[in-house]
Amino acid sequence: MTPNNPADRPFRLSMLIYDRHYRSLLIQAVVFIAVMLVGWWLVNNTLTNLARMGKTLDFGFLWNRAGYDIPFSLIPYSSNDSHLRAAMVGLTNTLLVSALGCVFATVIGVVVGVLRLSGNWLVARLMTIYVETFRNVPLLLWILVILALFTEVMPAPRDYKPAADGTAKASMILFDSVAPTNRYTAIPRLAVDNDPGSVGLGGFQVDAALLAFGVALLAAWCIRRWLRDRAQLLQDTTGRRPATWWITALLFLVPLLVLSWLFQVHLVRPELKGFNFAGGLNLDNGFVVLLLALSLYTGAFIAEIVRAGVMAVSRGQSEAAAALGLRARLIMGLVVLPQALRVIVPPLISQYLNLTKNSSLAIAVGYPDLRATLGGTTLNQTGREMESMIVMMGIYLAISLVISGVMNVYNARVTLKER
């Protein structure tokens, strides 16, 4: 190896071709310059084209008045707010549907994946049919079909209005608290009578009641952790584990009840007022449809991943667990799934990423996600396609990188534990 050390030998020009080290440097330099040239060429073309059309690259439009309404928004927004605010609304909507979609898809995926392996002939076949039909048909079709189902099959809000003879065409379900309609699903809402107002936190107004609940839960969780560690310590030293479940339950329940009583929290049921339901929370159908389609579609993929992961755990593991006298449910929960996670997590990450990216199909249901606000109406009304697309792609990229970063950290932890 020593003669290969470049520092030991005098440099000659021919070494750029024949010496491994210098050749590698030469290739890298050439590739870098070539890529930079191509990049410069693209940027130069863009600038020339923009100049020829009399446009400039200017992100100032983001602070102009947006002027359009957004039907579904987590943060306060009106048509007088800026395009930037509208983009923020879109971003929060994207994040909301993606996060909930990931949770639901995981639940569906795990349940279906495990059921597919169950001894029940019928259920296993049904799950196979579900997985195959969802995997082999475009997501867009599922979104359109579920949207059509919701708009065609669900009753209109006015069908809930009693007719002259006192009977209505449709009635609310779940103890008169949920009203699915072809526009939205009206669900009850939590309301506080004794409203403590809101607290300013770094420029954002946060509801004080919400904050109080958050702090209480966080505190309970921290105490529970400490308690569990104590219990573990005790078990390690004395071999006996003290029962902590009732303390844990109290830790969470008591503050919740006290705070609820303090703020007078109660459920407000949706009621038909004028054209629509009011009082409760109207979950826009675009949102429900997109969430359902994304969860079901991704769930089918996750089910396959879970199944493959479970099957990758050697039979001896479950047999050994059975020999210890564990029941089937415990074998799955304590022995097989934890080991399967090692196989499951990496492809699961890419499914989460896919789901987040697929949430941009909100375009088909009119759910105002990031693409619909910033990359849709804003782009269209201002004509700033270059700037809007750059910002939008940047945000999507950032979301993807954050998800894969977080999940990679988690993956590293899982892998370490198991080896």
Next chain:
Amino acid sequence: MRQIVFLATAAAAALAAGGAMAAEGETLAQVKARGVLNCGVNTGLVGFAAPDANGNWSGFDIAICKAVAAAVLGDASKVKYVPTTGQTRFTALSSGEVDVLARNSTWTFQRDTDLKLDFAGVNYYDGQGFMVRKDLGVSSAKELDGATICIQTGTSTELNLADWFRANNMTYQPVNIDSNAEGEQQYMAGACDAYTTDASGLAATRAAFADPDNHIILPEIISKEPLGPAVRHGDNNWGDIVRWVLYALISGEEYGVTSANIEELSKSSTNPDVQRMLGATDDYGAMLGLDKEWAKRAIAASGNYGEIFAANIGEQTPIGLARGLNALWTQGGLMYAMPFR
């Protein structure tokens, strides 16, 4: 790689004919060299622009494309229809993908200035209206407080709606839809109380329902929607061509020049306006960079404005629109062509 390469070679040959940005006279030269007019149209709005089972496009906007192609290239069939969505239409025009955009687009200040478009004129004076079911018991848009309203995103109607409700101190719940077909589906299923778009679109939509009598179009027209063909900013000659083709169609109706009698009139007409327009006396075509008979061909392509209106969206068609504002100025409407002089 291979397909790209082939097509790139093919494109390289045609590159001379390419050219995205507008400069004086450039578009006309390009269209002539290409032999085909690229016309941006709606992806499917019956009466205005829609392909039939064989992929042949027809409609009110299509007739404009045909007239321009006939005037410039001498053949009304030399048009490539580029379906554009509400999202992609203006970039398709500004990037040079289409030469003229005839996609029921509203002429607004911002589009004219900031988006660098030039509207060649107005071929349909429209306004935004609302359609509701009769059994909803609503007779005025002012009663729509709290209603759910289907609205196509990316259109000027979206902004008008927000402004109007705000100005009237009312609230509404928008249901965003992507295309007219989707809007119809949602409205029919009752997913929205009202459907709002250009009144012409509402009429066309209502006409196609199985039970048109159960739906009413509310009297309020909340905005002005002058729809017209647009061209890129900067090429005034091309803009003039599209503008005067449109005026030729309107003047054709005014002077009674129809596709049936145009041959005859071009020889025998004694009306000096008609003579000038059809190239019987002066050569106005040369001033546009075209030949003498440009306007004659434009009118012959699918008739004068009145004929086009009647054939595509008029009262005899299923869409059944009355002329209303779009009648000639001589008949109490707004259609007024500048004089051929």
Next chain:
Amino acid sequence: MSELHAETVAFVRDTMLPPALPPARQRGVTLWLRENLFSGPLNTVLTLLGLAAVWFIVSHLWPWFANSVWNASSMAECRAAVAAKAGEDATGACFGVIRERWNQFIYGFYPSALYWRPTIVFGLMLFAVAPVLFSESRGLRWAVLGFAAVASFAAAVAVGIPPRAALITGGVFVLWAALIEYAPRRALVLSLLFPFLAVWLLWGGSVWPVVSALAGFVLGGVVWRLAARLGLGLLAVALGIAATVAWWLWLGPDAAADLHAMLPVALDRVESRSFGGFLLALTIGVSGIVMSLPLGIILALARQSDMPVVKSLAVMFIEFIRGVPLITLLFVASILLNYFLPPGTNFDIILRVIIMVTLFASAYMAEVIRGGLAALPRGQYEAADSLGLDYWKAQRLIILPQALKISIPGIVGTFIGMFKDTTLVTFVGLFDPLKQMADTIRATFEWKGAYWEPYVFTGTIFFIICFAMSRYAMYLEQRLKRDHR
């Protein structure tokens, strides 16, 4: 007791009883039911729930299918027919819309007199991939070839192929099949030629630009081989690429024009705009995959490389493409791509979409091939080194053939995903089979309100194609696994 009896019995059995059947609970259908459906309370509940779900779905869907009407030329006519068949309130599918407009779902606005061309291309495509994908099993290969030839030929005849073209096509099918059987390596050359043939058949026009594009590749290959023989190594690759590009840019177009003037061989030209339906989906999907393969290989090798600059550039590209939704890339194709190219360039929207889809697929392809490279035993790399092969020779002769082979299931998986994603082109105004085509048909007066039928039709076709491919990928995976053990 027993002692007492032992003395008093008069009969002692001296032959074995024939084995009795298990008790009724322990055999046949009952046993199967008990073991597979009702083996415990949880399973019983699950079974009942499953049965309820099946009943719910079937009872809702069955009348709709049972009352379906195929012979109708409009929605109103169809609804009347359903009402006449099953009563006023009955629901029924109006498959009349499929019967009337099936050609638009399949071919889009492709001229109907030329339907035979895409049909034959589809058959030939299976011929082109057969020697690669079905090299393992002769029976399967012949089944695929037979299906491709018979089905596409019959379909082409049904849509009116001219007799002369039919004769040529038949001959090509027979000869190609024979070549695959007797000289599989030669058949691979034909597979490489297929994309050019497909481009010519699909878009039509003169044959010479296609031949000229092909000639560019051949020229590049020849220059590279000659230069490599002189021992120029990496420089030879650069020279080859330069020769190809030079041919395309300067000599090729002229040569094509001259040849066309001398010997005009041309088909009727078809604009990309006329592409729609499944023809569009397959064109975008297949060309995306085919063109992304070389790019993907280069990216995968770059990502595996030990040169930090090359590696990080590859990682940046791959992560960027994989980090943004396809739909945004399609919007880039539709509204931004013209900005990035020199003023005056103006590509067709379909071409721009194919370019973006290719870039998109290449990032995923790179990851698949990287997996294949990583799965190769280390010994293969060491063996190549010990033979004294340089990097490119080692890759070309030893590493890549094996790595690509084990990547095939992954590549097929990528293709399935992409094929499904081609439906997204609807959002840039192209006539995909799922939404835009159905919307267009629904916009006509006759077929207003035909929501479910097009979904069922296109969904079924998508399912058949994707399911077949995913099964094939699974089969191949099993097979490759066995090979390595």
